[in-house]
Structure formats: C-alpha cells, structure tokens
Amino acid sequence: MPVPTIRDVAKRAGVAPITVSRVINRSGNVSPDTSARVEKAIEELGYVPNSLARSLRLKRSQTLALVVTDISNPFWTTVVRGVEDTAQDAGFSVILCNTDESESKQEQYLDVLVQKQVDGILLVPATSDGRIVDWIHKQRTPVVILDRAIEDVPVDMVRCDSQDGAYQLVQHLLALGHRQIGVLTGSRRVSTASERVAGYIQAMEEAEIQVHEGWIRYGTFSQDSGYEMAQRILEVDPRPTALLAGNNFIAVGAMRALRGAGLDVPGDMSVVSFDDLTSHLLIEPFLTVADQPAYEMGQQAAALLLARLSGKAPEEHQEILLPIQITARSSSGPPL
Amino acid sequence: MPVPTIRDVAKRAGVAPITVSRVINRSGNVSPDTSARVEKAIEELGYVPNSLARSLRLKRSQTLALVVTDISNPFWTTVVRGVEDTAQDAGFSVILCNTDESESKQEQYLDVLVQKQVDGILLVPATSDGRIVDWIHKQRTPVVILDRAIEDVPVDMVRCDSQDGAYQLVQHLLALGHRQIGVLTGSRRVSTASERVAGYIQAMEEAEIQVHEGWIRYGTFSQDSGYEMAQRILEVDPRPTALLAGNNFIAVGAMRALRGAGLDVPGDMSVVSFDDLTSHLLIEPFLTVADQPAYEMGQQAAALLLARLSGKAPEEHQEILLPIQITARSSSGPPL
DNA sequence: CTGTTAGCGCCTTCAG
C-alpha cells in the first residue's frame, strides 16, 4: 500500500480533497462534523501532508538556510541556536550548511539551496567578494549577510563592531602598560580579520606608538594558524609583550605556541582575544576577551530575514551593527 | 519577469521541455548541437532547476536529515562532519536538527522532516523509547539510529561500545589503586548513560569491590548537572577518590565543583571521562578519556543509510558497534 | 535524437 495522499483521506472521509486541505491548514470554514470525519480519516490512514507538493504550489517552503564557515567553533553553534530558535517560533525550518571557509563549497551549497527553493538565506560569507550576493539576488532569494561585511553590494547585514572590539582590547593592554603589541588575525579577504587590525591600528596610533610591521600577522581563523603566527611573531625584534588574537581558535593555537616556547601567560606575555566561547568547556575561564553577542546576532539576522519575507522590513537595506563588550580576566597583566 | 522555468528555456532554445531536462540531468542522448543551444538558453536566462518539482516527480529529494541532541557539544559537531562529508560525496544534502534532548522537539522535527520528504533520517534519539522509530518506519522513511540504543525495535544502529569504554576507564582507575570510585552520568532513559554505569559495575564487581549506592549518580549530559552531581557525591561516606564522568560536559561541571570545594585534580581526586573533544579548545589536554570515534560514527551511519536507500544494504537490520580506546593523561593518578 | 501526453500532491479560483 503506497503512502496515503490527500485524495485517499478525502475518499475515506467522503469529501473532496480541498476540504481535507482546509481542515489541515485551518483555512476556510469547515463544519465541525465534516472536520471530525476528516481528522478521523487522517488518523486512521496515518496521513502526513507532502510539503514538497505544498511548497511547489505555494511557491514558498517555510525553510531558511544558514550557511556558516566553521561548525566546529562554538561561536558559530551559538549563532545557529539564535537563528534556529527565532525561525522555529515563526514556523520555519532551518537547513544548516558548513563551508569550512571555502568559496567553492559555498558556491556549491548556495546553488543547492536556491534549487531547493528555500525562502531565504543567512550567509556568513567565506570572503568579502560581493558577486555571490549578486548571484543570489538574481535568483530572487532574499539574503542576510552575517558577521562579515561584503563589499560594494547593497544587502541586509548583521554583524558586530569588530573594529571597536579590537580597539577596546588594545586600549586595555595599553592601560596595563604594554607598548609592544602584536595582532594575529584571519585572512585578509575576510572583513572581520582586517577590521580587527584596523581597530588595533587605531588604538596604537592614538597612543602614538609606532607599529612594527612584523607585529601584524594575517593567517586563518584556526588553531594551527594561531600556533604558527605566534611562533613567527616571537622572532620579531622588538618582540611584543602582548598579543591580540583574532578569534578563539587563534588564541588557543597561540597559547600552545607560547607554552612550547616556555613562556608564561600572562607573566611573560599577555594574550587577549575575540570570542569568549571556549569558556563553556574550560574549567576556569582565564582569557581576556571581546565577547561577541553570538546568540543575538543569530536572532537578529533571522528576525530581519523573516521581516523581509513577510514584507515587514523597510524598503532600504538594513545594516545592523551590534556592540561588543570586553571582559578582563587573568590572561592579561602588566608587562615584565 | 518571473523566475524562468524549464519551459522558458525550452522555448528560447527552440526545443521541448523534456530535452532541456535531458541536458540538465545528462539522461538520454541529446545531440551536441541541441545541447549547446540549451546550455546557452540556460545561461542567458539564469535558469536554475526547481528541485522541489523534481523531487515531487521523482519521489526522492536527495536529502538526508540528521537529528542530534546537542549541537553545542563538539562531540556532535564532529559527528555532523562525518555525516556531511559522506552525504556530500554521494550527492546528498543534509538537514541538521537539534533537539536539546527534548522528546517533544524531537517529535516536532521528525514530523517536519517526513513532510519534507527527506529520503532518510539519522537520529540520535532523545530517549530509548522505541515508538518513535515505529512511527518513522510507518512513514516509510529509512532511519539509522546513532550513538544510543533503542529498545525492542529492529532498526539499523551505529554506536560505540559504551559499556566497554566505562569498563576500561574503571580498570585504569583500579590499576592506579583506587577502590572508592564514583560515576556521574546522564539520564536513565538514555542508553549510553546506563551502559556506562553497567561497565562501571562490571569492573567493580570483577575487582570484588562493594559499590556504595551513593557512588552512582544519574543526571543529564550537561555541565550544570555535572556540577551538581559532583557536589552531592562529595558528601557521600565513604567519599570516592576518583570520578568517572559520563561525558565531557559532565566532566567540566564536576571539575568546577571540585575546584569550588578546594580539591585538586588529580591530587585530591582523579577524574576520567568520555569524549575527548574539549581538547580542541584546551591549551593543554589533561583529561584521561575514553575517546569515541565521533567522525567515524557519523561516516558509518551515513554510509549505512545511503546503502539502504540504494538497496545495497543487507535485508536484515545492521547493528554496528565501534570500539573505544582510552587515553591516559594527567587527570588521573594514584589515590592519596 | 526529439517530442507528446500525463500526472506527482497540493491549493487557488470560481461555482454552487
């Protein structure tokens, strides 16, 4: 016996398919009596509506897609939760995709998502190249860009004020007395990486400190890269007395490198970082961090996308910038 | 201008829709000449196939669903990667869902997934109640159960040998000289939680140690629960000299509690645990653990499901049990 | 190699 369709239910209840549809979707008025007969038939047959057919007809799938760059990072899983909770409340499902910072994987996923007729896409772009957004727009799928800026394209965006976060972290280090400060960040092609450097430079310039070029290191947002960048920066003369890590993974990698070099944190080297979320898994949080509101970012991005879908968002593209607060802990102290 | 359909492409290329379909799917033979004209039309119109319509017609969506219980836990994100990589290679997309160990959320998700006509479901069951599997089977959707056993229902299953893992961990503690050993685990309704207790009891009985009832604590697989269970167990007389944590989150919570009580690990109390994955984010891994092959579990489960879908799996239900190895580190030492 | 016909399961429109 094949899977029952709306027609099977209709036949069994002695009504037309459309009536069953009305009962399922509570659209139009159906007499309590008929309604009950339909419900009974649904129950008896174990009928489950086919939402593929429904979506095809309605031209909407009640589904959002969320494309992130690294699902292993607790920072992103927190964003995921913010998105999911918000979508769920609005009756939307979420398809989650992971690009591993790869542009080609990103392209592949976006293609599939558009084909699957998702109603909207939340994208953490692998790079700041705006063409991908143009392409999605051409497919008439609404997009909200998350966490990272995109160049030269008008699009809804929700992100954190990375520059200010970095600025605050460096100010904190300066206040402790540091003058030689290094920064380890992600790829140049990722806006958050360069903005964090910009905030660093801003603070250093205000303090009238000459920044040594070896103090600024670009890599990737990974532990391995953090490890390597830290090793390199230790060889720079003059050697920094404090490091600003572009994210939590870089911080962990860097601290491993410092440990390998026999350096104590914060005794021999202060370390401050973005993204507090490693503390979920640490016995004793000790990293001084700029703590991005990950959950809120997910929430707001999803809310904005949903507003777009229902035509409730203002015509012009929104750019929401969330503030960052820093939390001082024991990984930063005065220089030797 | 509305989104172009296969008919628009056909018209522009001067062919029938089916010919366009054949070009897109490389099904049937099409002359290179026609094919080129079609490709051109597709390009010019920016045509993207509607896979909703395709799935409706073909009765398959090339989509799997993965339902996990806690996406914040790196253990699960690793499983996710194993599943995704395997699915991707076979041309399948994955819809990821997070139940937070809640049966009602689980039910809700499964309903949506069946409605969306996913081709198969990979489920980490919130509880060992077998009825949910019966329900999915009734919907004719293949399922593979991950990580946790389900009672009394014939179904494909891929999981790790929790009992043996716990047995090994306790043996390790016994070898160090511990006789009073406590165990902090998850909910009684979750098979892995109880299996880990079973392995503990097995090892203790073999060593002819009388297990004090206060030494076995059931809670949930969360940090808060670990914290609370650890606080309680410290009041038991005789107090354990070593603790076995049912997962990484419980271990972290427990260690925080020990720290709050002024106890040193492993000086005053040894701690061993399941799931090594916190180490990704730790500067210095120090927990003695039973390290479950998370990525492989995801891979194998996805592979099994895909084999089912293509009819390549053996008729009878498979139960794959992956071995667990323990890694001894500095969190465990001899008792005082 | 190419096209015609028909229908996947559902819901909008218009009639009763």
Next chain:
DNA sequence: CTGAAGGCGCTAACAG
C-alpha cells in the same frame, strides 16, 4: 459550507 477544474515545474513512458 463544499466542490470541480486547473496548474505549480518537472520527468517517465511512450511515440515518432
């Protein structure tokens, strides 16, 4: 309050 007809976009089956 209920139903009949038609079509969303796609592809199998069967011509030619």
